[in-house]
Amino acid sequence: MFYGPAGTTHVELVIAVNSRTITTIGGNTSGSLNGAYYNGDGVYRKTVTRASSRIYGYGRPAYTGGAYVPPSPSLDWQEAMLQQLPTLKRGASGEHVETVQGLLAARSHPVTLDGDFGSATEAAVKAVQRWGGVTADGEVGPQTWPVLLRVK
Numbered sequence: 001m002f003y004g005p006a007g008t009t010h011v012e013l014v015i016a017v018n019s020r021t022i023t024t025i026g027g028n029t030s031g032s033l034n035g036a037y038y039n040g041d042g043v044y045r046k047t048v049t050r051a052s053s054r055i056y057g058y059g060r061p062a063y064t065g066g067a068y069v070p071p072s073p074s075l076d077w078q079e080a081m082l083q084q085l086p087t088l089k090r091g092a093s094g095e096h097v098e099t100v101q102g103l104l105a106a107r108s109h110p111v112t113l114d115g116d117f118g119s120a121t122e123a124a125v126k127a128v129q130r131w132g133g134v135t136a137d138g139e140v141g142p143q144t145w146p147v148l149l150r151v152k
Contacts, residue, residue, distance in 0.1 A: 007056035012046070014058070018098045019113040022055075023047045082149075087141035092117040100140050103148045104128065 001024055003010040012026030027043045048055070086096055098115040105111055109124035122138040129136040132147030140148065 001058055002056040003054050004056060007059075009056075015045070016095065017050075018095060019102055020050060021047045022050055082142060082145050085145050087139060088117055089139040090117050090119070090122050097121070100125070100148065 001012050001014050001022065002008075003012070010026065010028075012024035014022055014024055016023040023045065024047075025043060025045050086092075088097055088100060093116045095115065097117045098113055100117070101111045101113045101115070101121055104121065104124040105113060107128065109127060111120050111124050125140055125144065126136040126138045128147055129138075129144055132144070134143040134147060
């Protein structure tokens with residue numbers, strides 16, 4: 001993510017995005033979002049609102065030959081990524097639930113992006129599971145994440 005006029009003030013790596021915020025990791029920063037956010041003493045994780053006027057834009061390096069993905073002895077990179085995702089069910093809360101809700105909303109399922117896995121989220125998950133041909137149990141786990149992320 002690039003900050004400042006013409007994106008020339010500061011750069012940070014985006015590590016998470018939800019409906020309201022962007023989480024980044026940046027070096028040469030003070031970690032402060034109120035005041036100076038660069039020319040600091042370390043590397044910090046920060047969360048900024050998506051509507052922040054400090055954000056100039058986004059980009060990624062133009063790697064020659066594509067981006068490097070480290071090899072896994074027995075899994076392709078998508079399977080390795082999916083194994084790191086939690087299993088979520090009714091009663092769960094937090095940023096992973098909000099990510100699921102965002103994916104459901106993007107597929108026209110009526111859910112509130114509140115980070116709470118309630119009955120509406122469960123019903124929408126079951127609908128996506130039926131569409132994706134996996135067991136419609138209302139839980140987001142190893143069989144459902146690929147359907148939501150459309151990686152298989």
